[in-house]
Amino acid sequence: MKESTDGIAKRKDDAANWFAGLRDQICNEFEALEDASRGPLSDRPPGRFERRIWERDEEKPNRAPSDGMTGGGEMSVMKGRVFEKVGVNISTVFGDLSPQYAKEIPGAETDHRFWASGISVVAHMQSPLVPAVHMNTRHIMTTKAWFGGGADLTPMIANDSDSNFFHSAFEKVCGKHEVADYERFKKWCDEYFYLKHRNEPRGIGGIFFDYLESSDWRADFAFTRDVGSVFLSTYSSLVRRNFDKGWTDAQRAQQLVKRGRYVEFNLLYDRGTRFGLMTGGNPEAVLMSLPPEVHWP
């Protein structure tokens, strides 16, 4: 569906504003979880997010000379007594893609103009009984316009009840949106978050979708918003279910090893991480996803 320039500008604003508002909701709720904790580390002060704005147009060693992208983002990082390290990034970048990269992006093959806005969350928890989580949603515009994203859970110690709770929340939200296909998005997630070299999944999956461009922009955007909202309410419940339980040294040790798999996935396979690092993204923002403490015994 063709849109006027005004219509497109409004869509960009609406999407970027949604991501910024969702960031605020997530940060507020995660700080509330810090306050509510009565778990093993509750003698420590509750964590608070610190925000840092970054601009993409600084000199970056990896940027292709022909890369005319600009924009920036805001990192929110909290190191707390429930969340050992959690990052919530929003960013909006735009400009002309380098001719080489433009070939790989739908709708940018001849017209290299590009706009992208999104939110990314990665949480590594103090307790090995609380799963780690990742969520990302984004809106991309070239001569095409689409949404992408998803959410996936990485329990440190298998727990069917938590896994089923997480899966059923996303099954339900997909069921409410005609543009969503739960079975396909779940399978996509399982295939994407897989460590081929170890023949094992990163976590228990969730949903993953990309190039979502039905004939109804409003419906695609509504689904994307709901993914973010359902992520927040579902994960918050999972934290509350588990965060007051005590854990053993052996469980902590298991968590630190499992985190190594997370690092391996992100540096070896994750498209966003590799793209960000190889094209002059802010390494601190891109690598915010890495766990605070990791063991390879």
Next chain:
Amino acid sequence: MKESTDGIAKRKDDAANWFAGLRDQICNEFEALEDASRGPLSDRPPGRFERRIWERDEEKPNRAPSDGMTGGGEMSVMKGRVFEKVGVNISTVFGDLSPQYAKEIPGAETDHRFWASGISVVAHMQSPLVPAVHMNTRHIMTTKAWFGGGADLTPMIANDSDSNFFHSAFEKVCGKHEVADYERFKKWCDEYFYLKHRNEPRGIGGIFFDYLESSDWRADFAFTRDVGSVFLSTYSSLVRRNFDKGWTDAQRAQQLVKRGRYVEFNLLYDRGTRFGLMTGGNPEAVLMSLPPEVHWP
């Protein structure tokens, strides 16, 4: 220089035997360092290497169906009071390369037969005042035959005296061999062990060489042997210089962060690591290089 089949078989034997013998020398010397320690952790028992043989022809999820490679290796791992985690791997693999990968290997473009033997050492130390180190030497045969390898040092806390000592040892050994070009090998090392996304080197370098195939196989092999021997004597001296010194919590914290850079390099850039993992190598052997404890604060 053409060699008879017998001559080639003997060269393979000589190279593989050298790597195995060097492995024994390294393990003996490193265990002697464990015994000699009077440093902060010397109330712990001295570490000892454990050896494990692995075979390449197990079922591996990442192996290309057309990959006809076989062989195997032996990992030696020690977790001690001086060496927090050190791995010494030897391996010999051979067979037919997959047609796709063969294109990238000199001399294998049409005849896909391949033979490779080598040794690889990575040491991560308890003390932040003792540098981490990496050494690898290898002999490859296709329709061509060459040596490659090198050694590089990663101090956790800058120390010019240690760095100069390491560099001068390799400058000296290169000076003794006509087939070696110290300036070129040093520059190659600096360029190879570089984290582009952070615009910083992994460590302080050393030497790196590949495709060493002069007209004199004996001379190339003699240089490769000397790289291993000089690595052992030089690094052993560096450990003895520093291993009895006490360290602070702040120095340990700096070490754990610096190790994160090591992980980033190995998973994002290292050709051997990526090749090993992507082609069905033993992940435990390939990832033995990862540090035992790492922080991304």
